[in-house]
Amino acid sequence: MSEPVKLEVTDLVKHFPVRAGLLQRQVGAVRAVDGVSFKLRRGETLGVVGESGCGKSTVGRTVMKLLEPSAGRIVLGKADITSLGRQAMWPHRRNIQMVFQDPFSSLNPRMSAGDIVGEPIRNFGLAKGSEREQQVAALFDRVGLRPEAMRKYPHEFSGGQRQRLGIAKALAVNPEVIVADEPVSALDVSVQAQVLNLMIDLQEELRLAYLFISHDLAVMRHISHRIAVMYLGRIVELAPKEALFEQPLHPYTEALLSAAPVPNPRIKKQRIILQGDVPSPSKPPSGCHFHTRCPYAIARCKTEDPKLREIRPGHFAACIRREPGETQPALAPAQH
Amino acid sequence: MSAASIALEPAAGRASSGLWSEIRRNPTIFLGCAILLVLAACAILAPWIAADPLKHAPVNRLKAPSAEFWFGTDQFGRDIYSRIVYGARVSLIVGLSVAAISSVLGLTIGLLCGFYRWFDGIVMRIMDGIMAIPSILLAIALITLVHPSLTVVIIAIIIPEVPRIVRLVRSVVLSIREQPYIDGAVAGGTKAPRLLVRHVLPNAVAPLIVQATYVCASAIITEAGLSFLGAGVPPEIPSWGNIIAQGRVFFQLTPWVILIPGVFLALTVLAVNMLGDGLRDRLDPRLARRM
Amino acid sequence: MNAVTDQLAPPILEVEDLRTHFFTRDGVVRAVNGVSFSLRPGETLGIVGESGCGKSVTALSILRLIPRDLGRVVGGSIRFEGRELTGLDEQEMRGLRGHRISMIFQEPMTSLNPVLTIGLQIAENVQRHLGLSKKAAWDRAVEMLSLVKIADPHRRVHEYPHQLSGGMRQRVMIAMALSCDPQILIADEPTTALDVTIQAQILDLMLELKEKLGTAIIMITHDLGVVAETCQQVIVMYAGRKVEEAPVEELFDRPMHPYTRGLMAAVPRLDGRLEGGVRPRLQEIPGIVPSLTAPLPGCPFEPRCAFSTEQCARHMPPLERRGAAHDAACFEVDRVLEKSLV
Structure with a gap:
């Protein structure tokens, strides 16, 4: 891994105030992101x-500075963008772009496709008039849309085509980092494959760094190089995908992997079915956030905050029952 | 691959949308438009199709409708038909100018309110204050303070309408601000002024146009009401409200003096409302996107 | 069972x-x-x-x-x-x-x-x-x-x-x-x-x-x-039609309709081996679903199908029994089955 780091996030915290009563006094906070750190290198996909x-x-939106971080540090390229205001952030937006989940509401219905894709070029004054039009046409071609479609409006495109438009728009200013927030979740599987392939091709061609946010483990496994697993605002495990899928170290990752249905009727998996629901992020459990549902929890888990530690080279986990350097494959269930 | 996907695209943009199919799809819009166009034509062509509406002719007082006086005459012998044709000018001018001016004002204030918090805090309190005063009282107070004229009547009707439009636009803007495409535009480096003009404004206009037609209809009624109460346009100007007010005394003798302008008033308001309802069905995506 | x-x-x-x-x-x-x-x-x-x-x-x-x-x-x-x-x-x-x-x-x-x-x-x-x-x-x-x-x-x-x-x-x-x-x-x-x-x-x-x-x-x-x-x-x-029906294991073992195969190949898998760092391309089904208002004369999947022939474009393939309790609506089942699954 000698590629330069393009995005570095350290101890990122984002709290949303909870207000109540007639005077709207703050009565608490939803700790949406509670101390998240990661590095993203050129040409790499980090899955969240x-x-x-x-x-x-929230991690994605905060990194994009669509939300103001409550604490921590965000370094984009070499610039610390953590506390930059609207104006000061503006020039940095060229380096980080976003692809959104919903291809239906993430494009302005009253702008033509060409205007949507060309807007970032215009905003940063990169090209004018027919030159801009040529650039937009090239972008359309690059994402597999006909340049003639520039004059159409978003409702005239199918879901997959709209997601291609979203990608073309993100590429328009040649960013180094792309935050993709569930970019294929709203698409049918056959179209999902088209969009994933396109994203991989673009990454390999342009050496883009992707922060790829998804709930879908199979998609993650396909597109990511490294994967961070989050639970209640914290990263509980961070590892190269091979290590994560072959030997998950955190009990939550293990449960998540075993819960995902596999399209093969001959595999009858030993399922770990977690009990109960995810607790509310406004009142997270003490100690390890996962101890209320963890099949391996011991008394110490209720009180001790597990830190994300490097258990094996490049493989981090936040579980007190794992020790750095250990090779033990599975945890023993807790004695009750 | 892209060639195949474009070729297979469902025919979203319909090929043929001739006039007739449009009419068949939106009969209310077209009926409303047709009535309004006829009225507007009458108002514009008034000097050529009607006689002098102010000419007193004591010989012809209180005549019933006939071939000579289509809608009869009033107590001064003035031709009701001519007065109604000229009255259409007043009603349409009031309706259109109130709708246009209050929409522009409301849109501007509403956009800024929805976009800048600090501005919102101050302006919305003022708007609440205006809305707390009954609009007819406000108009009467204003007209008694200054010399009555058509302009004053229009201003008097605009003032209480503006806060209503501001509220509508503000709520629309607040919901547009939550749309992902706004985040998308910000992420793409779009600055605030362009964000307002290119992203927020065009999406706020559709509900505003619908609201403007209702404002137009209510302005026409309010003007007639104010004129009837004697607080509207000066009595020498023939407006439908004035015709009704002046005909009130002889209602039992000559009911047409009141009934005919009343019918025109109702017809105009109905036409404007039909246009508004039709536009709402057409522009409101939730209703229009029926499968 | x-x-x-x-x-x-x-x-x-x-x-x-x-x-x-x-x-x-x-x-x-x-x-x-x-x-x-x-x-x-x-x-x-x-x-x-x-x-x-x-x-x-x-x-x-x-x-x-x-x-x-x-x-x-x-x-x-x-x-x-x-x-x-x-x-x-x-x-x-x-x-x-x-x-x-x-x-x-x-x-x-x-x-x-x-x-x-x-x-x-x-x-x-x-x-x-x-x-x-x-x-x-x-x-x-x-x-x-x-x-x-x-x-x-x-x-x-x-x-x-x-x-x-x-x-x-x-x-x-x-x-x-x-x-x-x-x-x-x-x-x-x-x-x-x-x-x-x-x-x-x-x-x-x-x-x-x-x-x-x-x-x-x-x-x-x-x-x-x-x-x-x-x-x-x-x-x-x-596209509004049943293109294949089979018991679940039979369907996943021997998918007969090109669309079924396409769906299976298009989904990223959780099973199967990971080759260090290599991301294989997912198999795409090109194009999109046809309009349901103007049905094609032939098989609705024909424009997106890798196995399509002239017959497919002209005639709607009937749903036929192709194996034990396995029905498929495709003229080219034999050719489809020859190709191995990924």
């Missing part, structure tokens, strides 16, 4: 996976 | 040549265009396909839940326990729905009344269909909640839908759907809106209850993983 409410989308 | 399923028993539901059309400004949408299948007691039948393939409309047609101003069943027959449903009046259909045949949806919040407690909603259903007393109906509601493993059912019956989590609401929906001991439970994407760990809980629960109560299930989903893990028999739909 987790269930709804785990804070994965 | 499953012990509860009786292969010899007569089917409880037989759908034949079902046609459901929607009438829109842009023309007639043939959402379901001649679909036939049958369901045996205690069987789990999967209907799989992508959005717009007609899988949900098929289910809604069986229960006659298609909004009347939008569309209707224009042809075919639906026989439930030998009784023709298409001729029944609304009153009789109401007696069947939620009683003999019940349905659960993707988003439980839309089918629960937000201002009534969940206990009341279950009890009302039982009172209406089974004529139980108020007390007995309430007891039944508590019993059903504990059956779907909601902890502390005596307290939970008094709660409102918004007080429950998504997974919990889906449990309540299942409790309500099963409260009158239906013969058939139709589940339309029951776990699509849920997180994967919650999905595992709900699927597990549905299978367990099926064993316990012997209810036949029609599982409508876009997820081949869910099909593989829950179903015995599978129907693949494309």
Whole structure:
């Protein structure tokens, strides 16, 4: 891994105030992101996976500075963008772009496809008039759309084509980092494959760094190089995907992997079915956030905050029952 | 691959949309438009199709409708038909100018309110204050303070309409701001002024146009009401409200003096509302996107 | 196969040549265009396909839940326990729905009344269909909640839908759907809106209850993983038609229709080996689903199909028996089978 780091996030925290009563006093906070750190290198896909409410989308939106971080540090390329205001952030937006989940509401219905894709070029004054039009046409061609479609409006495109438009728009200013927030979740599987292939091709061609946010483990496994698993605002495991899928170290990752249905009726998996629901991020459990549902939890898990530690080279996990350097494959269930 | 996907695209943009199929799809819009066009034509062509509406002719007082006086005459012998044709000018001018001016004002204030928090805090309190005053009282107070004229009537009707439009536009803007495409535009480096003009404004216009037609209809009624109460346009200007007000005394003798302008008033308001309903069905994506 | 399923028993539901059309400004949408299948007691039948393939409309047609101003069943027959449903009046259909045949949806919040407690909603259903007393109906509601493993059912019956989590609401929906001991439970994407760990809980629960109560299930989903893990028999739909039907293991071993194969190859897999750092390309199905308003003369999949011939473009391939209990609507099955699966 000698590629330069393009995005570095350290101890990122994002709290949303909870207000109540007539005077709207702050009575608490939803700790959507609660101390997240990672590095993203050129040409690399870091997958962020987790269930709804785990804070994965908030990480993406905060990194994009669509939300203001509550604490921590975000370094884009060489610039610290953590506390930049609207104006000061503007020039840095060229380096980081976003692809959104919903291809239906993420494109302005009253702008033509060509205007949508060309807008970032215009915003940063990169090209004018017919030159801009040529650039937009080239982008359309690059993502597999006909340049003639520039004059059409978003509702005239299918879901997959709209997602291609979203990708073309993100590419328009030649960014180094792309944050993709569930880019294929709203698409049918046959179209999903088209979009995933396109994203991989573009990454290999342009050496883009992807922060790829998804709840879908199979998609993650396909596109990512490394994967971070989030639970209630924290990264509980971070590892190269081979290590993560072949030998998950955190009990939550293990449960997540075993819960995903596999399209093969001959595999009868030994399922770990987690009990109960994810606790509310406004009142996360003490100690390890996962101890309320963890089949391996011991008394110490309720009180001790597990830190993300490097258990094996490049393989981090936040579980006190794992020790750095250990090779033990599975945890013993807790004695009750 | 892209060639195949484009070729297979469902025919979303319909090929033929001739006038007739449009009419068949939106009969209310077209009926409303047709009535309004006829009225507008009358108002514009008034000097050529009607006689002098102010000419007193004591000989012809209180005549019933006939071949000479289509809608009869009033107590001064003035031709009701001519007065109604000229009155259409007043009603349409009031309706259109109130709708246009209050929409522009409301849109501007509403956009800024929905976009800038600090502005919102101040302006919305003022708007609440205006809305707390009954609009007819406000208009009467204003007209008694200054010399009555058509302009004053229009201003008096605009003032209470503006806060309503501001509220509508503000709520629409607040919901547009939550749309992912706004985040998308910000992420793409779009600055605030362009964000407002290119992304927020075009998406806020459709509900506003619908609201503007209702404002137009209510302005026409309010003007007639104010004129009837004697707080509207000066009595020498023939407006439908004035015709009704002046005919009130002889209602039992000559009911047509009141009934005919009343029918025109109702017809105009109905036409404007039909246009508004039709536009709402057409522009409101939730209703229009029926399968 | 499953012990509860009786292969010899007569089917409880037989759908034949079902046609459901929607009438829109842009023309007639043939959402379901001649679909036939049958369901045996205690069987789990999967209907799989992508959005717009007609899988949900098929289910809604069986229960006659298609909004009347939008569309209707224009042809075919639906026989439930030998009784023709298409001729029944609304009153009789109401007696069947939620009683003999019940349905659960993707988003439980839309089918629960937000201002009534969940206990009341279950009890009302039982009172209406089974004529139980108020007390007995309430007891039944508590019993059903504990059956779907909601902890502390005596307290939970008094709660409102918004007080429950998504997974919990889906449990309540299942409790309500099963409260009158239906013969058939139709589940339309029951776990699509849920997180994967919650999905595992709900699927597990549905299978367990099926064993316990012997209810036949029609599982409508876009997820081949869910099909593989829950179903015995599978129907693949494309553009309003059934293109393939087979027992689940047979279907995954020997998919015959190019569309079925395409779907299987397009999904990223969780099983299979990971080759260090190499990301194999997913197999794409080029293009998009054809318009349902202007049906093609031939096979609807022909423009996207790698095996298509001139015949495919001109004639609609009939659904034919191609192997033991394996039907497919494709002229080129032999050529398709020659190519190995990825």
